[in-house]
Amino acid sequence: MIKRTVLDATRELLRELGLTTVFGNPGTTEVPFLTDWPDDFHYILGLQESAVVAMADAYAQATRQAVLVNLHSAGGVGHGLGSLFTAYRNRTPLIVVAGQQNRALLPHDPFLGATDAPEFPKPYVKWSIEPATAEDVPAALARAYHVATQAPSGPVFVSVPADDWTATTERPIISRPRIRGYGPDPEAVDELAAALEAAERPAIVVGGAVDQDAAVVETVALAERLNAGVWVAPMSFRCSFPEDHPLFQGFLDPERGAVSDRLAAHDLVVVLGAPAFTYHVDRGRGEAPLPPLFVVSDDEQVLARAFEGTGIRATPKLAVRAILNAVGRSARPAPAPRRRPAKPSGDRLTCELVYSTLADLLPDDAIIVEETPSHRGILHDHLPITATDTGFLTMASGALGYGVPGVVGAALARPDRKVVGLVGDGSSMYGIQGLWTAARQDLPVTILIMDNTEYAAVRILGDAIGGEKLPGTQLGGIDFARLASSMGCEGVTITEPSGLVPGLTAALGDKRPTLVHIRVAPSDQTLY
Secondary structure (H helix, E strand, O other): OOOEEHHHHHHHHHHHHOOOEEEEOOOHHHHHHHOOOOOOOEEEEOOOHHHHHHHHHHHHHHHOOOEEEEEOHHHHHHHHHHHHHHHHHOOOOEEEEEEEOOHHHHHHOOOOOOOOHHHOOOOOOOOEEOOOOHHHHHHHHHHHHHHHHOOOOOOEEEEEEHHHHHOEEOOOOOOOOOOOOOOOOHHHHHHHHHHHHHOOOEEEEEOHHHHHOOOHHHHHHHHHHHOOEEEEOOOOOEOOOOOOOOOEEEEOOOOHHHHHHHHOOOOEEEEEOOOOOOOOOOOOOOOOOOOOEEEEEOOHHHHHHOOOOEEEEOOHHHHHHHHHHHOOOOOOOOOOOOOOOOOOOOOOOOHHHHHHHHHHHOOOOOEEEEEOHHHHHHHHHHOOOOOOOOOEEOOOOOOOOOHHHHHHHHHHHOOOOOEEEEEEHHHHOOOOOHHHHHHHOOOOOEEEEEEOOEOHHHHHHHHHOOOOOOOOOEOOOOOHHHHHHHOOOEEEEEOOHHHHHHHHHHHHHOOOOEEEEEEOOOOOOOOO
16 A cells, blocks of 8 residues: 555545635644645635635535635634634535644643634534544545535534644545435425415425525426415525516515515415524514415424424425426416516615616626625615526625625636625625735626615614614725725725716726725615
């Protein structure tokens, strides 16, 4: 048996698994992993670990493949935990490999040592390990890959002592194919089909897992066969139904009473690839009644914690295909199409005007990366997402820092698509370092900073519950165009409605990474 180093064996495994694009921010405990970097590997440098993890998150979402993230010991992992929390909520298959101090030093609590390293990122990883011996490292990474990519997908964590990489190993490298999805129980499908046949006003609620599993086309076919209205689940992190389709009904707000009100017109609801349901606010309405539910999910925790309904466990695409095979075409009348608000006037530079204008200028297959918490509802009203493959990416966690680096990750993953970021001024500052990577990678992205000079989501929710004199919500004074220029990107500022069409047209056509700073007028729209 030929002896080789653990590093050699690991790189061979990574090649076989397609993990040759690595996002990272290095430290000294990562030097042995990074030394003599192979020419066929691509290292994407980010300037802060949280931004690095967010870039990798969007990259994995846009490719529907696992990706490797290399972080530094405990401090670097700590910086990245906010975005790791987002990756967990986004069901993103990230393999986080963190450096650890040399094994010989660990008993002495050394500088840059990580105490109980596998425990640090829990509970927001599916699996976590520091291998018992150096020779166990490749096998640990192989298992990490299968845990991360197996439904429901999610991040995993492997801590590797620095001296493990130079140890020798004779163990063979075993690379197995990715574990595929699984179909639903046939009796459960028959029960759902019978319920759908008896229903007079069924509805479908779609979540991010539908698009994540590339099942939007099948879901459209199912809705059309059933003549069922389609709603988007609260806080969905992807677009799982084209929003210009006549059966599209709109978006459910993350509040129990609001969900109940929206679904009250239906006598059966099928929830596909989403929790039933994710809530953010409680308006004291108690357990408002919901129609009979069927919840179809690949996540056993989603099914277990649902308070009501019949659960069916399956990955989305195979589930929808099974349902399609079990139901006939319905003669029931289709619900009326959703009515959209009128186009805004052009007398004030509002978010409504920005999104409406952008809707007219974007190519049909553009990818939108969104992080504008106080403007999400306005976006839904005025910028319909129509692509049936990765048209929209955002964070399901509520942890800020996804938007700017997410644009970078999505653009690296899909160079064939135009990627546009819609990011709030407050949100942008949690991941602004992503601009530097966009410039270094020469990505033709466009990032719109929607500047309302405040953490508006906090202020709006505070107002709604009767809060007064909330500190820490006022911003303003940041020159985002100059900030972008300092990191190597083009910077543009728009302050008047008349500058919107020419400014956005030029920015969208620019092959350089471009940030457009838009000073929007305050909005009186509530959050939900």
